[in-house]
Amino acid sequence: MxxxxxxxxxxxxxxxxxxxxxxxxxxxxxxxxxxxxxxxxxxxxxxxxxxxxxxxxxxxxxxxxxxxxxxxxxxxxxxxxxxxxxxxxxxxxxxxxxxxxxxxxxxxxxxxxxxxxxxxxxxxxxxxxxxxxxxxxxxxxxxxxxxxxxxxxxxxxxxxxxxxxxxxxxxxxxxxxxxxxxxxxxxxxxxxxxxxxxxxxxxxxxxxxxxxxxxxxxxxxxxxxxxxxxxxxxxxxACEKGWYQFEDNCYQFSNSSLTFNAAVTMCNSASKGAILLEIRSPEEENWIRLQMQRQGWKTTWIGITDSLDEGTFVFASSGNKIQNVHADWGRGEPGGGTGENCGLLLLKTKGWHDYPCSSKYRSICKKARV
Structure with a gap:
């Protein structure tokens, strides 16, 4: 005892x-x-x-x-x-x-x-x-x-x-x-x-x-x-009010649940040069996951899609292939076929997932620090 x-x-x-x-x-x-x-x-x-x-x-x-x-x-x-x-x-x-x-x-x-x-x-x-x-x-x-x-x-x-x-x-x-x-x-x-x-x-x-x-x-x-x-x-x-800095970028977290296309439009209109979150490095992804955990988020859209060419995911803002920069797919992903063409980050699992673009989730806007 x-x-x-x-x-x-x-x-x-x-x-x-x-x-x-x-x-x-x-x-x-x-x-x-x-x-x-x-x-x-x-x-x-x-x-x-x-x-x-x-x-x-x-x-x-x-x-x-x-x-x-x-x-x-x-x-x-x-x-x-x-x-x-x-x-x-x-x-x-x-x-x-x-x-x-x-x-x-x-x-x-x-x-x-x-x-x-x-x-x-x-x-x-x-x-x-x-x-x-x-x-x-x-x-x-x-x-x-x-x-x-x-x-x-x-x-x-x-x-x-x-x-x-x-x-x-x-x-x-x-x-x-x-x-x-x-x-x-x-x-x-x-x-x-x-x-x-x-x-x-x-x-x-x-x-x-x-x-x-x-x-x-x-x-x-x-x-x-x-x-x-x-x-x-x-x-x-360096970052506007309501935006959070990581390295050379600023991030804004939106609690509104939107479809993928609506999230892209919302970020483009949120601030000059802003885009839907595009993860470019493992360090950036780790920081994003930490912020999601602090705010109690479970999911968020990632600005990647294969809507134009099935199986070939590109960044929504530029059309460049993500394989040339950074890709962190989970096991068996992407595996949704033509019904799941947009990227989603889940906090509880490791890696990215492809989900239907018509689903509604929270989003993070990103822009370069001035």
Whole structure:
């Protein structure tokens, strides 16, 4: 139990630290940052959140494994104690039934002897008795026979009960052997304690090294913050209000659900030189996915289509083939045939997909930074 409390405490500390760090980061830095410095800062924050989330998942999984193992061990021990108690009860009942069987056998022997004595009366020996005495003796003999039959039936029932008990005893011995094997496995679990202690030591070491790394990251971020404060204000205004900068481009996120062609038209009219999102590099795609996750988006249109030539996808703004620049299709994609001619980015899956152009999804507009 002490080990579990330590793990739960570590988990709580990381949850609090993660929540505080992320909130502080979001409040301390503007989302519109210039050039590669802004990209590096965001990548550092993104990597920090991934490391913390992975550690929390590992600690949760280790905690649940320890709890489940100890719960199974306690259940098995309780079942074993119950079965041992049943064995003692069955042995006591068996001894009692054996004693009853011996008594019944003795009574049966006495009845057989009595019947044999009664049969020795011959006609000659019966001449000395009157009719009433003979009838009385016959009735007594009939009663003895009935008692004998009843005792024989009870003895047969007792034999049946005894055989059933033997069968149950055999089944119980089989179960007891299985429980002994399980108990051996439980005893082997005692060897888990040193391994658990080793895991806790590794967690402590990982916690210390992670704290050191996070402190270094915070120091770098504080230094970068001072540098950002010295950047002229006109640099921050490189993108218009409502647009977000990544490298040399500005992006506008539209929550309206539009068809592909409507999204193209909307972006062209949103600002001079704006087009529907065209992803030109893996770094740009990673940044787009991160922004979608932050805003709670699941899908967005990509400005690619094969409407003019089935199977040949080109950028909607220029008609150039995407294979000459960057393509990140998912497994089996594009595979929609003539019914799916427009590109779509899904957050939960890796790679691009082709979807019907008449479907309605959110869109992202893109233009070069002035």
């Amino acid at each position: 002490r080990n579990i409390k330590i793990i739960v405490l570590i988990l709580s500390v990381y949850r609090i630290a993660g929540h505080t760090s992320l909130n502080h980061t979001k409040e301390s830095f503007p989302r519109n940052t210039p050039g590669k410095l802004s990209n590096d800062l965001r990548n550092v924050l993104y990597q920090e959140s991934i490391v913390r989330f992975s550690m929390v998942q590992n600690i949760q999984r280790l905690t649940m494994d320890v709890i489940n193992i100890r719960s199974d061990r306690q259940t098995l021990k309780k079942n074993l104690d119950d079965m041992m108690e049943e064995v003692k009860t069955l042995e006591t009942n068996g001894q009692r039934l054996q004693q009853e069987n011996n008594v019944l056998k003795q009574n049966l022997t006495d009845l057989y002897a009595t019947c044999s004595d009664n049969k020795r009366f011959t006609a000659k020996e019966s001449q000395g008795f009157d009719v009433s005495q003979i009838l009385t003796m016959q009735r007594q003999i009939s009663v003895l026979k009935n008692n004998n039959d009843r005792q024989a039936m009870e003895n047969e029932n007792l034999r049946g009960r005894y055989l059933t008990l033997l069968q149950e005893n055999g089944d119980f011995k089989h179960q007891l052997n299985e429980m002994n094997a399980t108990l051996s496995q439980i005893r082997q679990l005692d060897d888990f304690n040193p391994r658990l202690q080793a895991i806790e030591n590794n967690i402590r070491k990982l916690t210390f090294s992670t704290d050191v790394a996070l402190n270094d990251i915070r120091e770098d971020l504080n230094g970068s913050k001072l540098q950002l404060q010295n950047i002229p204000s006109e640099v921050w205004a």
